[in-house]
Amino acid sequence: MAKPRIATTSLAGCFGCHMSLLDIDDRILQVAELVDFDRSPIVDFKRITARCAIGLIEGGCCNEENVEVLRHFRKNCDVLVSVGDCATMGGIPALRNLVPLEECLREAYLEGPTVHNPERRMPDDKELPLLLDKVYCCHEVVKIDYHLPGCPPSADTIFRALVALLSGKQVDLPYGLIKFD
């Protein structure tokens, strides 16, 4: 029987949650026995290649590419999990939600005290994904099945969730594993 596949991605995040996934230490060998990794920073596929049992999403959506990738994951994963505070509530990138986008860009590219930009250009290359008006957590964009909060969620939280999902159970986090910091 083919192994179930897992896909992971980091949207508007810092890869800290992926570091926490690696922090499950030698238990990663158990995970590798049970699953095949599809699209993930670990294997570097750019698109999901086959139907996945589990999709792990780190980070929220700050630009149109994040939204496209998130929808691609939703379409191709049976169970989609928000991993970390950025995915579940926007996290640090969502700090910009407290400032209008235009003001944010002006500060970053024109008026900040350390900015050197004599041509006064804003990023306008067509290759660059457009920024959204604000940063959205994942469940404001697609349906999310489970949330693993934390900055980052502990390795134990991620491992426990993976084991539960791979054995066809619900993810049920005990008291000590729900943390918002």
Place this chain on the structure above:
Amino acid sequence: MANDISFTIDGVEVAAAPGQTIIEAAEAAGIYIPRLCHKPGLEPFGGCRVCTVKSNGRPCSACTQPVAPGMVVENDTEELRALRRDLVELLFVEGNHFCMFCEKSGHCELQALAYRFGIAAPRFDYTWPARQVDMSHPDILVDHNRCILCGRCVRTSRQVDGKNVFQFVGRGHEKRLAVNAEADLGATDAAVTDAAVGACPVGALLKKRIGFATPVGRRPYDERPIGTDIETAAARKE
């Protein structure tokens, strides 16, 4: 005063003194009713509604409702647990709560309630309101992003400190915490030794230069859910 009033909470017989509120009688009996705006020693406020129970079938806030003989109180029911979850989730989306860099994290009663209720993420859309931070006072900061309008600082300043530093202004969703001065907290007679500073359940009112003094793992709510002290104090008495 004699504990001569008898009533039930979730079918358990509880003895109470006349004039006690439901939350006080429950606490004395080792039954935890979740709460945010209630703080022993302060006048009841009934603002947060997290302590909502059903008394003889009607919803009321346990921190304001006095006990009565024969009263039948429902507390830990599926319906009330769901209502309290909703209230806590709404508080999270109504303000800007960045737990990952908040100094109060691990000590915060709002966060602790979310942990106790098993809330992994709020189901409601975030509102990202524009709120101010007041750093004008040399020793105290006010971060309105985190304020949940429980009024504990307002009441503590008035009833414990004998000052009148804080006050609410505005109505409905425009209600906010204000200070009793033309400008900001720095222009009031607030002092870092005021009990009001420590009365805040969240990180809206903080002493400066404390930072993250307690390591992760040793903070009050890292291992033990909020309310455990109330539940275990009664178990020890038995």
